[in-house]
Amino acid sequence: MSESDIQLVVVGSVGIDTIETPEERREEILGGSASYACAAASFFTKVGMVGVVGTDFPEAYRQVYRHFQIDLDGLQTVDGKTFRWSGIYEANMDNRHTVSTELNVFASFMPNLPEAYRKSPFLFLGNISPQLQLHVLGQIEKPRFVVIDTMDLWIDIARPDLLKVIQRTDMITINEFEARHLSGHKNLLKAAQILLCLGPRFVLVKKGENGSALFCKDSIFLLPAFPLDGVIDPTGAGDVFAGGVVGSLAAGGEVSEKSIRQAMIYGSIVASFGVEAFSLERLQMLTRGEIDTRADALRRMLQL
Amino acid sequence: MSESDIQLVVVGSVGIDTIETPEERREEILGGSASYACAAASFFTKVGMVGVVGTDFPEAYRQVYRHFQIDLDGLQTVDGKTFRWSGIYEANMDNRHTVSTELNVFASFMPNLPEAYRKSPFLFLGNISPQLQLHVLGQIEKPRFVVIDTMDLWIDIARPDLLKVIQRTDMITINEFEARHLSGHKNLLKAAQILLCLGPRFVLVKKGENGSALFCKDSIFLLPAFPLDGVIDPTGAGDVFAGGVVGSLAAGGEVSEKSIRQAMIYGSIVASFGVEAFSLERLQMLTRGEIDTRADALRRMLQL
Numbered sequence: 041m042s043e044s045d046i047q048l049v050v051v052g053s054v055g056i057d058t059i060e061t062p063e064e065r066r067e068e069i070l071g072g073s074a075s076y077a078c079a080a081a082s083f084f085t086k087v088g089m090v091g092v093v094g095t096d097f098p099e100a101y102r103q104v105y106r107h108f109q110i111d112l113d114g115l116q117t118v119d120g121k122t123f124r125w126s127g128i129y130e131a132n133m134d135n136r137h138t139v140s141t142e143l144n145v146f147a148s149f150m151p152n153l154p155e156a157y158r159k160s161p162f163l164f165l166g167n168i169s170p171q172l173q174l175h176v177l178g179q180i181e182k183p184r185f186v187v188i189d190t191m192d193l194w195i196d197i198a199r200p201d202l203l204k205v206i207q208r209t210d211m212i213t214i215n216e217f218e219a220r221h222l223s224g225h226k227n228l229l230k231a232a233q234i235l236l237c238l239g240p241r242f243v244l245v246k247k248g249e250n251g252s253a254l255f256c257k258d259s260i261f262l263l264p265a266f267p268l269d270g271v272i273d274p275t276g277a278g279d280v281f282a283g284g285v286v287g288s289l290a291a292g293g294e295v296s297e298k299s300i301r302q303a304m305i306y307g308s309i310v311a312s313f314g315v316e317a318f319s320l321e322r323l324q325m326l327t328r329g330e331i332d333t334r335a336d337a338l339r340r341m342l343q344l
Numbered sequence: 345m346s347e348s349d350i351q352l353v354v355v356g357s358v359g360i361d362t363i364e365t366p367e368e369r370r371e372e373i374l375g376g377s378a379s380y381a382c383a384a385a386s387f388f389t390k391v392g393m394v395g396v397v398g399t400d401f402p403e404a405y406r407q408v409y410r411h412f413q414i415d416l417d418g419l420q421t422v423d424g425k426t427f428r429w430s431g432i433y434e435a436n437m438d439n440r441h442t443v444s445t446e447l448n449v450f451a452s453f454m455p456n457l458p459e460a461y462r463k464s465p466f467l468f469l470g471n472i473s474p475q476l477q478l479h480v481l482g483q484i485e486k487p488r489f490v491v492i493d494t495m496d497l498w499i500d501i502a503r504p505d506l507l508k509v510i511q512r513t514d515m516i517t518i519n520e521f522e523a524r525h526l527s528g529h530k531n532l533l534k535a536a537q538i539l540l541c542l543g544p545r546f547v548l549v550k551k552g553e554n555g556s557a558l559f560c561k562d563s564i565f566l567l568p569a570f571p572l573d574g575v576i577d578p579t580g581a582g583d584v585f586a587g588g589v590v591g592s593l594a595a596g597g598e599v600s601e602k603s604i605r606q607a608m609i610y611g612s613i614v615a616s617f618g619v620e621a622f623s624l625e626r627l628q629m630l631t632r633g634e635i636d637t638r639a640d641a642l643r644r645m646l647q648l
Contacts, residue, residue, distance in 0.1 A: 226436075227573055229571045229573045250554040259645070340563070343565075344605055344643065
């Protein structure tokens with residue numbers, strides 16, 4: 041295995057977003073769960089992106105992926121329009137409303153993975169239809185560690201397929217609201233226990249500015265978020281967090297509860313940078329040194 | 345100094361609550377910030393309560409205080425009605441509405457402290473009018489460590505007096521909403537920095553199920569809350585947390601950022617028990633062994 045081998049495959053949406061926060065409106069910016077997750081993972085490991093764009097996808101955005109040295113052999117271009125999402129954040133940034141989701145070229149995307157991707161030890165099934173997640177999962181020859189992320193949309197319209205994918209994964213990353221929605225239980229502890237029964241050994245709950253929590257059969261790990269003096273755009277923070285976690289796990293190679301705890305620090309830190317700007321703009325300027333410095337700062341904030 | 349000397353004086357409301365949660369309604373139960381804080385502190389140190397009740401205060405509730413071995417020399421009984429508070433929790437328990445607050449005998453309470461109280465090294469100015477807090481503070485001869493708690497009511501109607509008290513304290517405990525309200529800044533990090541400028545060396549922000557955060561001039565400590573599989577009544581959780589923190593600090597004697605971090609574990613754990621029942625009902629059955637067991641469990645959940 042060489043350094044250039046794909047260590048992590050990420051499938052998810054690749055899209056163009058229009059986002060309105062209380063402060064600012066940005067149109068047609070680069071987004072999508074795969075974009076965010078791949079960018080985050082790229083700080084730690086060699087990542088290949090599985091996704092599809094239309095012929096309208098700007099070359100400048102492809103350049104952004106290249107900046108992160110994301111392998112693009114799994115990114116197809118087909119006739120049609122690129123996936124689009126548009127959302128509005130409320131005054132406190134806690135709630136957002138989806139204005140529109142257009143799957144466009146993603147509606148019928150069922151790719152054959154490049155040969156190098158099939159041998160990838162790590163797989164992140166980012167937020168996209170469970171059918172596509174399942175299709176990609178089936179092509180990875182010997183996945184060592186499979187992580188799934190999802191959202192309320194798929195819980196609502198594709199629950200049976202979603203449960204099929206979840207059953208075959210090692211870890212699910214999910215936000216508090218979705219954990220309650222998927223489990224049917226409003227208490228987070230009970231919700232996580234129910235999710236553990238669905239198949240994964242690890243349930244990683246994302247709580248935004250309130251941090252994250254890792255639930256295993258016999259233990260729990262609680263990680264506060266790095267405190268920020270302002271958030272510009274929280275879009276993709278969950279994808280960046282998950283991408284950072286899986287990416288740094290892939291870099292280490294070994295997966296254990298202990299290594300996931302460490303990886304959560306990195307995911308959390310990259311996410312803390314990600315929300316400091318729209319799209320991938322802050323991550324494009326981010327250095328590994330900045331990540332390590334802020335990770336050290338967070339560790340000091342957790343020291344008993 | 346003997347073991348029976350008062351190590352911590354707590355002033356705050358002593359009252360009778362009527363509380364409605366989505367599950368249950370309880371009338372005329374023992375409440376008040378001093379009740380909750382003293383009970384929590386009593387697990388760690390010798391605490392004296394400063395407060396006032398009317399002649400209607402049930403003997404059974406005085407017995408509850410005796411159960412915790414709270415010194416009651418500072419608890420006066422006067423003609424009139426005991427302080428009463430009534431509130432309703434919304435479905436998710438996150439929001440509550442105050443239905444009524446009747447200060448009653450507290451309206452004109454300006455006590456002379458017992459001699460033994462004046463020599464107390466630790467002082468907790470629990471949630472009550474800033475005028476009363478100031479009056480009590482003025483009688484402590486050589487306070488080694490003074491902690492203040494407050495609420496939106498006092499921020500609204502008695503801000504100048506409140507600022508006077510805060511200036512003379514070492515630590516303020518405050519919830520997220522109040523921190524924003526008092527500082528005028530919605531970002532918690534900036535709000536805490538502003539509060540540090542008001543006088544205290546330590547700002548301890550209470551975030552309920554999302555834990556707590558300690559802000560000092562050059563450092564931050566983040567503590568997640570112990571995850572619970574259900575909350576029966578969150579009333580007084582902030583008072584119990586603060587009482588547990590100050591009580592365990594008083595027991596150790598030494599105050600440093602490090603010792604406060606440890607004390608926060610204890611405050612957090614006692615609070616996690618407190619919300620498992622109405623009033624002081626769970627704390628009355630609580631043992632020091634249970635506290636230590638759950639504190640160890642929490643520490644394991646924080647281990648990197």
